[in-house]
Amino acid sequence: MTEQSPPEPDASPRELVHGCPVDVRLGQSIIFATTDTYAPLMDALVDDGYEMCVDLTAADYLGHPGRSLPDGMTPERFEVVANLLDLRQAQRVRVRVQVPEADPVVASMFDRWPGTEAMEREVFDMFGIRFEGHPDLTRILMPEDWIGHPLRKDYAEGRIPVQFKEADHR
Amino acid sequence: MTVATRTGAGIDLEPYIRWTSEGEQELKPRSELTAKELLREVGAVLRMSEAEVAALGDVERDPTDDDERMIINLGPQHPSTHGVLRLMLELEGETVLRCKPVIGYLHTGMEKTAENLTYVQGGTNVTRMDYLSPLFNELAFAMAAEKLLGIELPPRAIWIRMLLCELNRMASHLLFLATNGLDLAAVSMIIYGWREREEILRFLQAITGLRMNHNFIRVGGTAADLPDGWRDETLRILDLIGPRLDDYDTLMTNQPIWRGRLQGVGTITAQEALVLGASGPILRSTGVPWDLRRNMPYLAYDEVEFDVIVGSFGDCFDRYAIRLQEVRESMKIVRQILDKMPHGDYRVQDKKVTPPPRARIDESMEALIHHFKVFTEGFKVPEGEVYVGIEGPRGELGCYMVSDGGPKPFRCHIRAPSFTNIQCLPHMMHQGLVADAIAVISSTDPVLGDVDR
Numbered sequence: 001m002t003e004q005s006p007p008e009p010d011a012s013p014r015e016l017v018h019g020c021p022v023d024v025r026l027g028q029s030i031i032f033a034t035t036d037t038y039a040p041l042m043d044a045l046v047d048d049g050y051e052m053c054v055d056l057t058a059a060d061y062l063g064h065p066g067r068s069l070p071d072g073m074t075p076e077r078f079e080v081v082a083n084l085l086d087l088r089q090a091q092r093v094r095v096r097v098q099v100p101e102a103d104p105v106v107a108s109m110f111d112r113w114p115g116t117e118a119m120e121r122e123v124f125d126m127f128g129i130r131f132e133g134h135p136d137l138t139r140i141l142m143p144e145d146w147i148g149h150p151l152r153k154d155y156a157e158g159r160i161p162v163q164f165k166e167a168d169h170r
Numbered sequence: 171m172t173v174a175t176r177t178g179a180g181i182d183l184e185p186y187i188r189w190t191s192e193g194e195q196e197l198k199p200r201s202e203l204t205a206k207e208l209l210r211e212v213g214a215v216l217r218m219s220e221a222e223v224a225a226l227g228d229v230e231r232d233p234t235d236d237d238e239r240m241i242i243n244l245g246p247q248h249p250s251t252h253g254v255l256r257l258m259l260e261l262e263g264e265t266v267l268r269c270k271p272v273i274g275y276l277h278t279g280m281e282k283t284a285e286n287l288t289y290v291q292g293g294t295n296v297t298r299m300d301y302l303s304p305l306f307n308e309l310a311f312a313m314a315a316e317k318l319l320g321i322e323l324p325p326r327a328i329w330i331r332m333l334l335c336e337l338n339r340m341a342s343h344l345l346f347l348a349t350n351g352l353d354l355a356a357v358s359m360i361i362y363g364w365r366e367r368e369e370i371l372r373f374l375q376a377i378t379g380l381r382m383n384h385n386f387i388r389v390g391g392t393a394a395d396l397p398d399g400w401r402d403e404t405l406r407i408l409d410l411i412g413p414r415l416d417d418y419d420t421l422m423t424n425q426p427i428w429r430g431r432l433q434g435v436g437t438i439t440a441q442e443a444l445v446l447g448a449s450g451p452i453l454r455s456t457g458v459p460w461d462l463r464r465n466m467p468y469l470a471y472d473e474v475e476f477d478v479i480v481g482s483f484g485d486c487f488d489r490y491a492i493r494l495q496e497v498r499e500s501m502k503i504v505r506q507i508l509d510k511m512p513h514g515d516y517r518v519q520d521k522k523v524t525p526p527p528r529a530r531i532d533e534s535m536e537a538l539i540h541h542f543k544v545f546t547e548g549f550k551v552p553e554g555e556v557y558v559g560i561e562g563p564r565g566e567l568g569c570y571m572v573s574d575g576g577p578k579p580f581r582c583h584i585r586a587p588s589f590t591n592i593q594c595l596p597h598m599m600h601q602g603l604v605a606d607a608i609a610v611i612s613s614t615d616p617v618l619g620d621v622d623r
Contacts, residue, residue, distance in 0.1 A: 026320075051444050055557070057585075059572050059580070083568070118589065118590070126281075141273065
């Protein structure tokens with residue numbers, strides 16, 4: 001019988017992948033990054049074989065600040081969320097980037113996965129997060145002269161009164 | 171773009187047009203661009219680096235000589251764009267030099283709407299996104315919520331979902347075959363494809379109550395059990411469609427004209443498809459055997475036998491042939507589901523998530539309260555975030571859901587396969603003919619409700 005110490009429950013649960021804390025929640029691996037560690041992390045993940053960026057989106061955590069993040073991560077208002085896929089291993093990994101409200105700028109992934117071009121435009125359009133190095137950062141779903149970023153939590157949801165012509169005659 | 175000169179019916183339209191102008195989203199003529207801007211733009215639409223674009227030699231054309239080239243709009247009101255897809259094409263003669271999809275004409279803010287609907291109501295919203303595969307949207311939404319809730323479904327619910335999804339996949343692919351035929355002037359095909367699809371829709375109507383936008387797959391299971399006689403009806407449809415698919419082979423697959431129009435048109439390589447994020451039949455047409463049902467099984471797809479159909483050339487013909495063959499594979503799966511459909515409950519009996527059976531409401535006050543609660547304020551979902559991806563007819567359909575512990579999703583993002591797939595269009599059309607552009611659009615099978623959400 002070999003001497004094996006049982007895993008200590010007190011041992012730091014914080015694991016690092018390429019210098020960024022990683023967590024497995026509901027069976028899905030999540031890597032947490034900041035705007036500074038995002039670009040080098042993604043480079044390293046490309047080298048790890050994550051050859052497809054399936055999805056890139058964002059979330060606005062205004063009004064829900066108390067989410068659980070690994071120690072050392074400061075919750076910011078925005079999160080950019082990228083879903084990467086490794087086809088050979090059939091593995092997914094999700095990268096959550098904390099993006100501060102004061103300076104919502106993150107690096108563009110266009111050079112690594114050109115397919116993120118449209119997804120980053122959508123995030124820009126909906127959340128007003130800018131992507132540095134993006135070749136064509138314009139609105140994609142809203143008209144070009146639209147004011148505001150609709151998926152932000154503080155964006156006023158307008159209602160347009162609809163007038164039914166015949167309503168009075170009934 | 172100058173708008174000041176535009177007038178119509180004696181009214182100065184300028185103040186109105188100003189508010190609808192799309193300015194920077196459009197494709198500009200070369201004379202208005204500097205060489206560097208052009209490099210960047212071609213790179214952006216072709217998803218290439220500037221060095222690669224320069225190596226193409228495309229941008230070295232004389233920028234002052236704009237008479238040689240023409241920028242035209244294909245869509246948004248064009249029947250071959252499958253809705254309101256607008257492509258700006260730069261043509262030299264009949265050759266497409268540049269192409270830029272301009273989207274958003276069908277954008278109705280469904281992701282914002284989702285944040286204001288409970289998990290019970292959410293299904294009615296997502297089902298309208300990709301309106302040709304509504305059950306897949308519902309499935310992705312329900313699976314994401316169930317993952318956050320941590321509930322296990324009874325086996326019958328899982329198999330009913332599989333049955334419905336495979337029938338929906340057949341309907342969706344049949345519609346593709348119909349419109350693909352129409353776009354390429356095999357006009358009779360639209361009647362045949364629609365006829366067969368209608369058989370499936372009629373059956374879905376018998377099960378769910380609606381032809382489309384079913385809201386049948388709900389968090390916790392399905393809305394109801396399968397009706398009596400579903401087995402016979404399924405068999406009737408399978409027996410009907412099987413031989414009809416062989417007719418399609420005669421009508422299209424083996425036709426020299428059909429092959430001539432599609433083979434070698436709109437090619438894309440596996441590497442390009444991967445970095446562009448293309449999935450589904452587009453990715454498989456390049457020879458990558460990637461199907462989430464096989465590679466990352468969900469529901470009970472690991473218990474059924476089917477083949478993942480791959481192509482080898484990544485052209486329009488491969489994408490057509492893959493979808494046609496996938497209808498047959500779906501039929502294979504449906505036959506296995508008929509044999510293996512388990513008995514039992516069609517939804518979890520968790521009073522906090524699913525409403526109690528109707529009969530219980532008459533006799534139990536508690537059941538009445540639960541019923542009332544579920545439909546008025548909904549149920550609370552534990553805090554967390556999750557991504558679920560399933561294999562829709564057009565590729566990976568994902569749902570990224572964030573919950574703050576309340577009865578409504580804090581954020582609900584749908585990863586729409588069509589949105590990513592149409593980003594491949596500029597690449598596939600590059601240096602092709604305008605006539606082939608129609609074939610290329612058709613072969614990506616875009617659904618604009620899915621693109622714009």
